[in-house]
Amino acid sequence: MKTKLLTMALGAAAFAGVSTAASAATLDDVKAKGFLQCGVSTGVPGFAFTDDNGDWQGFDPAICRAVAAAVFGDPTAVKFTPTTGKTRFTALASGEVDMLARNTTETFSRDVDLKFSFAPVNYYDGQGFMVRKDLGVDSAKSLDGATICIQTGTTTELNLADYFRANNMNYEPVPIETNAEAQEKYLANACDVYTTDASGLAATRAAFENAADHVILPEIISKEPLAPLVRHGDDQWFDIVKWTVNALITAEEKGVTGANADDMAANSNDPEVRRLLGSEGELGAMFGLEANWALNAIKAGGNYGEIFARYIGEETPVGLARGLNALYTDGGLLYSAPFR
Amino acid sequence: MSDTHSQANQSIHYVAQSMLPEQPAPLSTSGPVAWMRENLFANWRDTILTVIFGAAILAIIVNLLPWLFLDAVFYADDIRQCRELGEGACFAVVTSRFDQLIFGFYPGHLYWRPILTFVLMLLAFAPVLHDNLPRKLLWFTAVFPLLAYWLLWGGSIWGPILIVAMVAVCFVVFRLLVTAINPTLSALATFVVAVAWLMFVQGPWTDGLSAIANVGLEPVESAKFGGFLITFVIGVTGIVGSLPLGILLALGRKSDMPVVKMICVGFIEFIRGVPLITLLFVASTLLNYFLPPGTSFDLILRVLIMVTLFASAYMAEVIRGGLAALPRGQYEAADALGLNYWQGTQLIILPQALKISIPGIVNTFIGLFKDTTLVSIVGILDPIGIMQPIRSTSEWNGIIWELPIFIGLVFFVACFVMSRYSMYFERKLDTGHRS
Numbered sequence: 001m002k003t004k005l006l007t008m009a010l011g012a013a014a015f016a017g018v019s020t021a022a023s024a025a026t027l028d029d030v031k032a033k034g035f036l037q038c039g040v041s042t043g044v045p046g047f048a049f050t051d052d053n054g055d056w057q058g059f060d061p062a063i064c065r066a067v068a069a070a071v072f073g074d075p076t077a078v079k080f081t082p083t084t085g086k087t088r089f090t091a092l093a094s095g096e097v098d099m100l101a102r103n104t105t106e107t108f109s110r111d112v113d114l115k116f117s118f119a120p121v122n123y124y125d126g127q128g129f130m131v132r133k134d135l136g137v138d139s140a141k142s143l144d145g146a147t148i149c150i151q152t153g154t155t156t157e158l159n160l161a162d163y164f165r166a167n168n169m170n171y172e173p174v175p176i177e178t179n180a181e182a183q184e185k186y187l188a189n190a191c192d193v194y195t196t197d198a199s200g201l202a203a204t205r206a207a208f209e210n211a212a213d214h215v216i217l218p219e220i221i222s223k224e225p226l227a228p229l230v231r232h233g234d235d236q237w238f239d240i241v242k243w244t245v246n247a248l249i250t251a252e253e254k255g256v257t258g259a260n261a262d263d264m265a266a267n268s269n270d271p272e273v274r275r276l277l278g279s280e281g282e283l284g285a286m287f288g289l290e291a292n293w294a295l296n297a298i299k300a301g302g303n304y305g306e307i308f309a310r311y312i313g314e315e316t317p318v319g320l321a322r323g324l325n326a327l328y329t330d331g332g333l334l335y336s337a338p339f340r
Numbered sequence: 341m342s343d344t345h346s347q348a349n350q351s352i353h354y355v356a357q358s359m360l361p362e363q364p365a366p367l368s369t370s371g372p373v374a375w376m377r378e379n380l381f382a383n384w385r386d387t388i389l390t391v392i393f394g395a396a397i398l399a400i401i402v403n404l405l406p407w408l409f410l411d412a413v414f415y416a417d418d419i420r421q422c423r424e425l426g427e428g429a430c431f432a433v434v435t436s437r438f439d440q441l442i443f444g445f446y447p448g449h450l451y452w453r454p455i456l457t458f459v460l461m462l463l464a465f466a467p468v469l470h471d472n473l474p475r476k477l478l479w480f481t482a483v484f485p486l487l488a489y490w491l492l493w494g495g496s497i498w499g500p501i502l503i504v505a506m507v508a509v510c511f512v513v514f515r516l517l518v519t520a521i522n523p524t525l526s527a528l529a530t531f532v533v534a535v536a537w538l539m540f541v542q543g544p545w546t547d548g549l550s551a552i553a554n555v556g557l558e559p560v561e562s563a564k565f566g567g568f569l570i571t572f573v574i575g576v577t578g579i580v581g582s583l584p585l586g587i588l589l590a591l592g593r594k595s596d597m598p599v600v601k602m603i604c605v606g607f608i609e610f611i612r613g614v615p616l617i618t619l620l621f622v623a624s625t626l627l628n629y630f631l632p633p634g635t636s637f638d639l640i641l642r643v644l645i646m647v648t649l650f651a652s653a654y655m656a657e658v659i660r661g662g663l664a665a666l667p668r669g670q671y672e673a674a675d676a677l678g679l680n681y682w683q684g685t686q687l688i689i690l691p692q693a694l695k696i697s698i699p700g701i702v703n704t705f706i707g708l709f710k711d712t713t714l715v716s717i718v719g720i721l722d723p724i725g726i727m728q729p730i731r732s733t734s735e736w737n738g739i740i741w742e743l744p745i746f747i748g749l750v751f752f753v754a755c756f757v758m759s760r761y762s763m764y765f766e767r768k769l770d771t772g773h774r775s
Contacts, residue, residue, distance in 0.1 A: 042716075045732045046732075046734065082725075
């Protein structure tokens with residue numbers, strides 16, 4: 001009897017928790033706390049890692065800092081919660097973090113069933129293959145019968161099975177748990193092929209002693225649009241995250257950088273730049289922020305292109321080309337809705 | 341003896357007159373040669389096995405030693421520089437991120453606080469582990485948990501002081517009531533007082549006293565904890581908390597009172613039936629749904645509670661084994677002396693039962709200490725968890741073995757010390773009651 005009552009009380013508390021978590025105005029909560037709680041991954045080369053001082057750095061934390069700067073005018077008003085692939089969605093749904101910027105692929109079921117809203121995609125990824133050069137393979141179509149290192153329990157595993165079935169080929173999977181394990185297995189010739197997201201492959205290959213002995217095959221077999229996400233049910237907060245990402249993209253398009261943003265805000269003649277940077281119009285006030293919210297977000301870490309170049313671009317050890325992630329004007333997919 | 345000898349001396353000349361001096365045993369029956377002959381080359385089967393395993397060990401050493409030590413690089417800026425400097429292991433990652441592996445993201449200028457806490461912890465354990473130290477040190481042991489909490493997390497000093505006050509108040513209440521009504525009821529009343537204190541007095545008074553005199557240390561939030569600091573915080577709290585809880589649960593399980601017995605059995609069987617990982621997930625994710633949003637119930641605190649409860653269930657079963665091993669006569673002797681339940685348990689039953697249980701208890705401690713690495717799965721950056729962000733930096737991406745080797749070494753040292761101490765402790769307490 002006692003335990004039954006307890007269970008019921010807990011159940012009721014759970015319901016109360018879920019409903020309030022979903023309906024509270026996140027912006028007010030964040031402002032009251034004085035900082036943004038941002039979920040990041042526990043470590044992906046270039047995308048999230050800790051520097052010598054123990055601060056989180058990378059492509060994903062940079063998005064968090066931009067949002068913090070948009071809300072508070074201070075890019076350091078953010079605390080990071082490292083989340084694993086298993087805890088990330090509950091951390092967001094339960095309100096432990098205000099947003100996730102964590103290499104998360106936008107999918108139908110995550111949006112509709114798990115009830116998350118995805119901001120604009122900040123990295124278009126896709127699954128690729130890496131092989132040793134001396135195998136003489138130049139296309140994924142000729143991988144019939146290969147042994148393949150594959151992370152278990154991920155979408156990559158399912159994509160791989162689909163691809164090989166569609167092309168009438170066989171393969172032998174070598175299940176692995178982490179990227180570090182994959183590097184070790186692949187280098188020890190336990191598998192001919194390593195498959196994961198192309199960005200991960202590039203970072204892994206860049207870390208090899210003899211990177212030139214390995215090639216990444218041209219085929220990309222899946223779509224992995226990675227985007228920041230927030231809970232359903234708070235459109236104001238969703239808008240803030242969404243338009244912060246858009247602001248970083250538009251800033252690159254318009255040539256606004258972290259260094260020249262102040263100057264552009266004062267002197268630019270482009271009406272959209274003036275609206276974006278808060279010199280004209282009332283865009284910030286429409287969702288409860290200062291007029292110069294986007295200016296602060298851009299000054300936090302630069303525009304999209306600058307963030308990309310700093311953490312994962314071709315000058316870094318990760319060495320990713322812009323590819324799909326170039327602006328639409330350069331033949332990529334980044335296309336922000338206008339600031340009007 | 342000498343008489344006979346001297347008489348014999350006169351008549352029988354061919355008998356030796358004195359003992360020959362002792363000589364060392366021949367080389368073939370003592371010393372390393374004999375040992376090897378006896379243990380390694382006793383017959384042709386042993387000889388073959390010795391040669392095979394000797395060759396294997398030699399091969400491992402020859403192959404591993406250069407990588408591990410001779411060609412290893414201990415100081416470098418990144419993995420690329422490491423590879424230029426030497427062929428072997430790149431332990432430069434350990435030296436360059438040593439602070440993070442030990443303290444996590446604890447603020448650098450406050451490292452003295454965890455270090456001081458560690459030294460004080462050794463001091464607090466000393467009187468418990470060695471009985472020839474002054475007993476007054478036990479008072480320090482009693483206040484150490486609060487002191488450690490204050491040193492590690494910082495904040496106002498009034499919180500811990502008020503907790504001490506609460507314990508004192510509870511003690512007085514219990515003493516006053518225990519003579520008036522029965523012990524169980526007075527324990528219950530004391531519990532109510534403690535809960536009331538925590539709910540209504542602790543918070544407001546802490547704020548009030550801080551407003552009057554703001555004495556305290558710079559607060560450090562739990563998110564900054566990591567590395568071996570978190571291993572020790574969770575491990576030591578679990579060890580210290582699970583022993584008394586486990587004793588109570590074991591006694592409760594053997595109790596004649598049906599409700600107490602049922603609760604204890606239910607708790608123990610539930611916890612033992614559920615994997616620790618599941619409990620950690622409950623702590624990290626499910627509890628968030630139960631609690632109203634905005635109540636930040638610290639993740640590390642939640643994990644601490646779960647780990648302690650988990651360990652105490654196992655501890656209870658280990659101690660129950662000790663209780664069951666005592667002959668029935670011991671219980672009856674306690675009754676015959678006119679001791680009540682608590683006196684008998686405290687003076688006769690537990691000292692013997694705990695002594696029998698030492699190997700099992702230490703086994704549980706060591707298991708618990710190593711289980712702390714599971715918290716990396718819920719996103720706490722213990723040594724295992726912190727490997728991933730370190731490996732993801734552009735400086736150290738590509739490092740594979742060096743970090744686990746270092747972490748494994750530290751764990752080995754800690755667990756080996758515990759195991760050795762328990763063997764010493766067993767020998768010391770051995771009173772020869774072996775059947």
